[in-house]
Amino acid sequence: MNAEQKAKIAANRKLALERLKKRGILNKSQQNSIEKRFEPVKPPITNTTVANSNTYKNQEQYIPTTTVPATQSIQSRDATTISPTKTNKIRPSVREKDYIEYNFATINNLNGGYINPQDKVYNEGDPDYYGGDDSHNDKKLKTIQDWKNEQRERRMLYENAPPPEHSSVAIKCIQCHINIEMDPVLDDIFKLKVCKTCAKEHPEKYSLLTKTECKEDYFLTDPELNDIELFHRLEKPNPHSGTFARMQLFVRCEIETYAYKKWGGEEGLDNEWKRREEGKLKRKEKKYNDKIKEMRIKTRAQEYTNRLRDKKYGKTHIHNFSDPIPNGKDEDGFTILKRRCIGCGLETEEVSL
Structure with a gap:
């Protein structure tokens, strides 16, 4: 409301009060309480107002008053005491949260929970750069242009890299000792100097295994496979669903080396496989025998029940x-x-x- 509307409302209130006085409907106490409502609310006296008033001692006469902090509230059970920071307003009897569960006017769009603008750390070249903490600047917060630059640099390093000055100086494949062009995945992630031809010709060494295959074929545990110091890994999106955990791939030669060391060579791994298979058969046989025993007990109990019934009521x-x-x-x-x-x-x- 502007000043003119407020002035009209105040004038209407005064006219209504005068009419009530003429009719004699209001008491003196009621008149005083209504007149106090029209008085402007004075701001509370704080330490800052007292400090500012000291600068005008020479111009006006200073009257010392008791200072009350603005943030301090008066805690009392008496309903007449009012906090200096609060005005004489009537509190609503209906709360908004009792009837409105989700206020869409105050909800931020986080794009299904995948993108939160508050977590983004902008680059210095962006106009909205605010110099946030770089510890949160991971792959999820990179822009498309940053990702394209990284891919271009990666191609320059591993695919379009210039050849060495002499073939004798270049690093050769550890399998064939001839090729100098390495497989970028094995070289970058698994730190194996193997060419693409040897990686295809020797899948028993350089093929990639999933986490489930490592646990079923080589009997490794989750803590061992989750240890970054033991194995290198290649992470990819899960082919079954994008909401599942990321798929982890391990190179076979690293897994075999650790498994042979754990189980005592290839023979020890075979013995462990036989032991586990025998355990599976024993568990199946035990489960079958338990079912047969339970069925026999039920049959005997039914026969005993029939005998008691015949003894009590006679035979059929x-x-x-x-x-x-x-x-x-x-x-x-x-x-x-x-x-x-x-x-x-x-x-x-x-x-x-």
Whole structure:
């Protein structure tokens, strides 16, 4: 509201108060309480206001008053005491959070939780650079241009690198000792000087294994495979789903070397495989025997229950019916035959077609 609207509202309030006075509806206490509402609220006196007032001692007469910090609130159970920082406003009886669970006006768009602008650390060349901590500047926060520059540098290093001055000086493949062009993945990640031709011809050494294959074929544990100092690894997005954990690939020669050292060579690894297979068979056989034993116990319990029932109520009765006796005709004109059990006296009726 502007100043004119506020002045109109104040004038209307005064006219309404005068009308109420003329009619004699209000008491003096009510008139005083209403008039106090129209008075402007004075700001609380703080240490800063007292300090500023000291500069004007020579111009005006200074009256010392008690200083009350602005942040200090008066804690009291008396409802009449009011904090100096609060005005005489009526608190709403309905809270917003009781009826509004998600206020979309205050929610920030984080793009499904994958991109948070507050976590981004801008480069110095960007106009919005604020000089944040570089410890958060990982691959997830890189721009597309930074990624393209890194890929270009990587191609220059491993694919388009200039040849050496002489072939005798160049590093050769450890498998064939001829080629000088190394496989970029094995050279960069696994630190193996192997050419692409040898990597394809010797998959028993340089093929890549998943984490599951390492655990099933070489009987390695998760703590061993998660140790960065033991194995080099190549991480890729999970082919099953993008929300799953990233796939980790290990080179076979490193895994075999560690597994042979752990289990005592190739024979020790084979013995461990036999031991585990025998354990699987024993567990299956034990589970089968436990099921058979449980079934036998249930059968014996059912037989024992039948014996108790026969002992209490007698054995199962078998009816011995007499010859049929004619017992009139039904609505359709067919003859009704009557039979009776000689032992218990149960009677049945049959229709002779």
